[in-house]
Amino acid sequence: MSSDAITIPALQIQEKPWVDLLHEWVTTVDHKRLGILYIVYALVFLVFGGIEALIIRVQLMHSHNNFVSPQVFNRMFTMHGTTMIFFVVMPVLFGFANYLVPLMIGARDMAFPRLNAFSFWLSAFGGLLLYFSFLGGSGLYGAGSAPDVGWWAYAPLTARAFSPGHSSDYWTLALLVSGFGSIGTSINIIATILCLRCPGMKLNRMPLLAWLNLVMAGMVLIAITPLSAAQIMLLIDRYLGGHFFDAQAGGSAVLWMHFFWIFGHPEVYILVIPAFAFLSEIVPVFSRKPIFGYPVMVAATICIAFVSLSVWAHHMFTVGMNSYANSFFAITTMAVGIPTGIKIFNWIGTMWGGRILFKVPMLFCLGFLFQFLIAGLTGIMQAAAPFDWQLSLSYFVVAHFHYVIVGGILFALFGAFYYWCPKMTGRMLSERLGRWHFWLFVIGFHMTFDVMHIPGLLGMPRRIYTYEPGRGWDTLNLIVSIGAFIQAIAILVFVWNLISSYFKGAKAGNDPWDAWTLEWSTSSPPPPYNFATIPVVASRRPLWDLKHPEDPDSLYE
Amino acid sequence: MFVLSSLLLAPKALAQHSQTSIFAPQSTPAKSILDLSIFVLSITGIIFVVVFTLLVYSISKFRAKPANANSEPAQVYGSNQIEMAWTIIPILIVVVLFLATARVIHAIQDAPEPAGAVEVTAIGHQYWWEFRYPKLGIVTANELHIPVSDPIHPTPTFLQLLSADTDHSFWIPVLAGKTDLIPNHPNRMWMDPHRTGIFLGQCAQYCGVQHAKMLLRVSVDSPQDFAAWVRGQQQPAVQDQSVMTGRQVFEHTACINCHTVSGTPADGRFGPDLTHLMSRTTIAAGAAENTPQNLRLWIDDPDAMKHGSLMPAMKLSDADVDAVASYMETLR
Structure with missing residues (x-):
């Protein structure tokens, strides 16, 4: 590194009237503030989505339960799925990308700060629009409230004949609006990474987090577009007499499935690649070694991105495609396991021979590795199309994708919170509460989602508001529900940790983890515009070079 | 973490208690699916054990110890040989899995319909099943009657799957995998039950408010019982x-x-x-x-x-x- 990383003392925070503070946050175009807005917004929706999950689990505790009506149950699982995917995981990942990418590539902000703010507020209003359906969804016919068509909203259930009122319209518009927000943010991430890297930061010196977010943003551009197109087609069907998906008039219900899943499957990787990004930053720091096989990690990510665009119809093995189509999507789906496996091996390679520190961020990453391994293997089972004819649409699938999203993505996210919160707030999160959070969540997670596989194997379909006694499902569902409440308690511990440490956590300092990427060279929280002088880098680990001038990385790359 | 072991063991134990377990097949498609499933479970089980062991070993072996607290470990950046190894081995595994899978896909989906087959048209409605036997002139609902299929003189049942409104899915786990009923998109499935009895299932594709209570009963009858049932159903309604x-x-x-x-x-x-x-x-x-x-x-x-x-x-x-x-x- 040719110039010293210059640290700036944290700005003196003056007491301001709350109206001014609010005005600052609402009108901000600073990437760090927008990142935090994204994250807080996602946490609020996490609570909503979590409450919906708990309502579902109470209803399913035992057979023939009457905790909620079938209509309410159907709204709950629709809203839970839509909320968690579009208004929790996507915004929280965009939040971290927004906050971290400019800092890690030595930039002062995103390439288009105003577009950034615009995209955030679009997504935010999308979420509000979805939840406004609880009040406004009844429409002229007085039917329905929140959408109840499932988060895939399969045609023709969304036709006006089957979904009167405006509940489906709120779902459509919410996704359309937030989808435009996602596209805006992705364009911004791509432009930032391609154009604003600091001197010396060649593409092959970028931190993996920046690389993976670049790939993720590219995938968003490809995947959200067909979803948005399908939403517009659905609106045309519902209000302008179109027949795209109207089977009664010669339209095709299967067409909607293709549109939805050519978005829906890349979406899984859009969510999981940023989780991979967190692992690729956290595991090396807590193993005290550089990432193993950096170029292979980049190549594997790009490979996942391409292959994952050709696997969508594995969600449709029961739809009645011919045997050649089923075989094609079986092999592409199995093939995507190869680069994913390479990633897991490389993380193990990173830990191998290292000096592993079991701080809370690392604990969550280790949880990710074990759970994502299992999620991947149950994914391989479902790639075997005939096996999937039994597993698809059952609780096995529900367990599988929660293993990916909760056991994988959410664990990585918690790791990211414990790792980067000190940078964002200037204060450490409590290790003690963090360990409580981790172990409670591990216990709750495994009680819920390990056990949830079994009712699926015993013939329990998903999306049923109640079930018949005597099929061996009762006890299993009770255990699943208890696990869900343990997870909820763990989340409360986490939220308490966030709040209490914000006010009285230990001071973090610039570089609490003895890490190697540029964000740790500036103050915590970083000042507006991040760096007083733009840093110049000579390797992938600029702070390692600074700390070990006798043996810098730049000698080996 | 113990999901795979429980996957392999618990359902076997539960199979006796559940009439809808995929581990208790009673017909050829369900049986060939189970055979493939066991094969896939074994391979994924081996992968699990290997990677799990590697993970546990590296976590316990390379944990920070007071002895090395002040020194950084050797900085290793990667190894092309190792990367090659853990790329090629998974590719071989995928090829094997795919070949096994493609064989079963073909065997089930492309099975020809023998002359003695019973033909039934199943039509999904919100929230009930209509069964029509075009050759026998029978129309009934919710409870499907089919003959048991003798391996020497097979009488499998071939279902034509239609929908009158939204998507549904026909799923009797012990008889066959599920196939969707989609409006304007006719589908086909078949089963050849090996023993008589009542087999349960239900609609598996979310179809609206009462998706949960769109249950299925298949009565597999002996040839005599099936013939008697057919005769009864062919009568006009009793006039009392x-x-x-x-x-x-x-x-x-x-x-x-x-x-x-x-x-x-x-x-x-x-x-x-x-x-x-x-x-x-x-x-x-x-x-x-x-x-x-x-x-x-x-x-x-x-x-x-x-x-x-x-x-x-x-x-x-x-x-x-x-x-x-x-x-x-x-x-x-």
Whole structure:
């Protein structure tokens, strides 16, 4: 590194009237503030989505339960799925990308700060629009409230004949609006990474987090577009007499499935690649070694991105495609396991021979590795199309994708919170509460989602508001529900940790983890515009070079 | 973390207690799926054990110790040989898995229909099943009767799957994997049950409010029983003068717009055919036992038994409900 990383003392925070503070946050175009807005917004929706999950689990505790009506149950699982995917995981990942990418590539902000703010507020209003359906969804016919068509909203259930009122319209518009927000943010991430890297930061010196977010943003551009197109087609069907998906008039219900899943499957990787990004930053720091096989990690990510665009119809093995189509999507789906496996091996390679520190961020990453391994293997089972004819649409699938999203993505996210919160707030999160959070969540997670596989194997379909006694499902569902409440308690511990440490956590300092990427060279929280002088880098680990001038990385790359 | 071991062991133990376990196949498609599943489970199980061991080993072996607290470990950046190894081995595994999978896909999906096959058209409705036997001239609902298939003289059942409204999915786990019923997109599936009995399942594709109570019963009959059942179903409805009042109420309300009773003016097709209602053991797509009390409750207020059902309460007087229920009880 040719110039010293210059640290700036944290700005003196003056007491301001709350109206001014609010005005600052609402009108901000600073990437760090927008990142935090994204994250807080996602946490609020996490609570909503979590409450919906708990309502579902109470209803399913035992057979023939009457905790909620079938209509309410159907709204709950629709809203839970839509909320968690579009208004929790996507915004929280965009939040971290927004906050971290400019800092890690030595930039002062995103390439288009105003577009950034615009995209955030679009997504935010999308979420509000979805939840406004609880009040406004009844429409002229007085039917329905929140959408109840499932988060895939399969045609023709969304036709006006089957979904009167405006509940489906709120779902459509919410996704359309937030989808435009996602596209805006992705364009911004791509432009930032391609154009604003600091001197010396060649593409092959970028931190993996920046690389993976670049790939993720590219995938968003490809995947959200067909979803948005399908939403517009659905609106045309519902209000302008179109027949795209109207089977009664010669339209095709299967067409909607293709549109939805050519978005829906890349979406899984859009969510999981940023989780991979967190692992690729956290595991090396807590193993005290550089990432193993950096170029292979980049190549594997790009490979996942391409292959994952050709696997969508594995969600449709029961739809009645011919045997050649089923075989094609079986092999592409199995093939995507190869680069994913390479990633897991490389993380193990990173830990191998290292000096592993079991701080809370690392604990969550280790949880990710074990759970994502299992999620991947149950994914391989479902790639075997005939096996999937039994597993698809059952609780096995529900367990599988929660293993990916909760056991994988959410664990990585918690790791990211414990790792980067000190940078964002200037204060450490409590290790003690963090360990409580981790172990409670591990216990709750495994009680819920390990056990949830079994009712699926015993013939329990998903999306049923109640079930018949005597099929061996009762006890299993009770255990699943208890696990869900343990997870909820763990989340409360986490939220308490966030709040209490914000006010009285230990001071973090610039570089609490003895890490190697540029964000740790500036103050915590970083000042507006991040760096007083733009840093110049000579390797992938600029702070390692600074700390070990006798043996810098730049000698080996 | 112990999911794979529980996956392998627990369902086997539970298979005896559950009539809907995929581990207790009773027909060729379900059996070949299970064989493939066991193969895939074994391979993924081995991968799990290997990677799990590597993870546990590296975590315990390379944990920070007080002895090395102040020194950084050797900085290793990667190794092309190792990367090659853990790329090529997974590729080989995928090839093997794919070949095994493709074989079963072909065997089940492209199976030719033998001459002795029974043909049934299954039509999904919100929230019940219509079964039509075009060659036998039978129409029934919710409870599918098919003959047992002898390996020497196979009489498999081939289902043509249609939908009258939204998507549904036909799933009897012990007989075959599921196949969706999609409007304007006919599908096909088959099964050849190896033993007689009642096999349960239900709609697997979310189809609306009462998706949960769109249950399926398949009665696999011996050849004699099946022939007797066919003869019974081919008869026109029993005409019983003692329940004429009930029949008149039935025929003078909107009931007949949706329901058929053969040989009478009732010829609606929106709801289940009632010609031989009493030959069925359940009503409301399996939501309740077919008892006189349940039948009366159902006619009086379907919503109370199956909230969101599309059958309206006709607001009949108690006497009329009793009369219609009595009429129904004669439709054997």
